[in-house]
Amino acid sequence: MSTGDLSAYEVTVEQEIAMILQGKPHILLLGAGASKAALPNGDKHGRAVPLLREVAEDLTLVDIFPDDLKGLAVRDFEAAYSKLFDQRSSDELGKIDTRIREYFSSFELPDEPNLYDVINLSLRDKDAIFTFNWDPFLVQSQRRLAKRGITTRLPKLFFLHGNVAVGFCTKDSTSGLVGRPCSRCHQPFSPSVLLFPVEHKDYQSDSFIAREWEAARQYFRDCFMLSVFGYSAPTTDQEAIDLLKKGWGDISERAMEQTEIINRPGADRDKLRQTWAPFIHTHHYDVIESFYDSFIAKHPRRTLEAYWNQYWEAKFISDNTVPQQFATFEEVAAWYKPLLDAETAQ
Numbered sequence: 411m412s413t414g415d416l417s418a419y420e421v422t423v424e425q426e427i428a429m430i431l432q433g434k435p436h437i438l439l440l441g442a443g444a445s446k447a448a449l450p451n452g453d454k455h456g457r458a459v460p461l462l463r464e465v466a467e468d469l470t471l472v473d474i475f476p477d478d479l480k481g482l483a484v485r486d487f488e489a490a491y492s493k494l495f496d497q498r499s500s501d502e503l504g505k506i507d508t509r510i511r512e513y514f515s516s517f518e519l520p521d522e523p524n525l526y527d528v529i530n531l532s533l534r535d536k537d538a539i540f541t542f543n544w545d546p547f548l549v550q551s552q553r554r555l556a557k558r559g560i561t562t563r564l565p566k567l568f569f570l571h572g573n574v575a576v577g578f579c580t581k582d583s584t585s586g587l588v589g590r591p592c593s594r595c596h597q598p599f600s601p602s603v604l605l606f607p608v609e610h611k612d613y614q615s616d617s618f619i620a621r622e623w624e625a626a627r628q629y630f631r632d633c634f635m636l637s638v639f640g641y642s643a644p645t646t647d648q649e650a651i652d653l654l655k656k657g658w659g660d661i662s663e664r665a666m667e668q669t670e671i672i673n674r675p676g677a678d679r680d681k682l683r684q685t686w687a688p689f690i691h692t693h694h695y696d697v698i699e700s701f702y703d704s705f706i707a708k709h710p711r712r713t714l715e716a717y718w719n720q721y722w723e724a725k726f727i728s729d730n731t732v733p734q735q736f737a738t739f740e741e742v743a744a745w746y747k748p749l750l751d752a753e754t755a756q
């Protein structure tokens with residue numbers, strides 16, 4: 411067989427960059443593990459991105475609990491919080507909320523390019539990132555990419571548990587940066603709620619949270635691929651998985667969709683496979699240990715095209731993997747330029 415025969419079945423990196431399909435979204439679902447992976451040395455001020463139970467300790471939140479819950483709060487902050495919530499102790503709940511909000515608001519991305527910049531730039535504006543994280547890193551990254559003129563054609567962001575950087579206008583049902591004016595009524599956006607781990611979350615009781623989950627339902631219904639990064643679906647949040655599953659629908663009708671699970675090295679693969687089983691059709695899934703092995707990192711801004719070529723056209727595709735290190739934003743801009751240029755030339 412000559413190479414001419416083969417080439418019809420191959421897609422080069424150049425061909426992948428030049429090909430742009432309009433259509434279905436890619437969904438990236440993020441949990442705390444993503445922030446840990448993005449900031450192995452902590453934030454700009456060297457502070458490690460904490461888990462909630464670590465925050466509880468750092469902020470001595472235990473002190474706020476009534477005496478009968480202090481013991482539990484030390485052992486299991488989330489369970490104690492849940493009890494406090496059931497008791498409707500609004501003073502204590504308010505204090506905890508304020509301290510946690512202040513704490514997470516003060517986190518900042520390091521000045522140099524970060525994994526979060528790569529994540530944002532590697533998806534397009536038809537795609538969506540749904541995050542459970544309260545930290546402001548995704549938002550900070552999108553702001554700086556726009557400010558530096560790299561691009562504003564970035565994935566839509568949705569905050570399933572609220573976010574310290576994001577505010578909401580209840581009157582107009584719009585969201586934006588906390589404190590900035592709403593484009594319609596010009597009143598400042600008020601802080602979005604932070605949804606705490608209570609046994610039975612009510613995703614409908616707050617209009618901002620309800621709107622984010624409605625978006626999740628629609629995107630999950632329409633997407634061609636789901637990537638889950640650093641979210642191991644705690645049993646306390648079974649409701650979240652159930653809701654997402656409703657959007658995704660019946661797996662037998664999602665026969666061509668792909669699911670990839672990015673988790674920390676050494677994570678229990680079988681358990682992850684089990685957790686995400688409602689989103690996996692037979693063998694259409696991957697469990698990987700680094701974002702850089704993901705479909706998103708191997709086919710930045712062209713995941714739909716690569717998926718189409720590989721799974722529908724049965725072609726051999728080439729990887730256009732994002733570099734793991736960028737020293738400057740000039741390097742970032744230069745690397746993504748061919749992809750962005752091809753999109754504007756359309």
Ligand SMILES: [Zn+2]
Nearest residue numbers: 579582592595
């Ligand atoms: Zn408004």
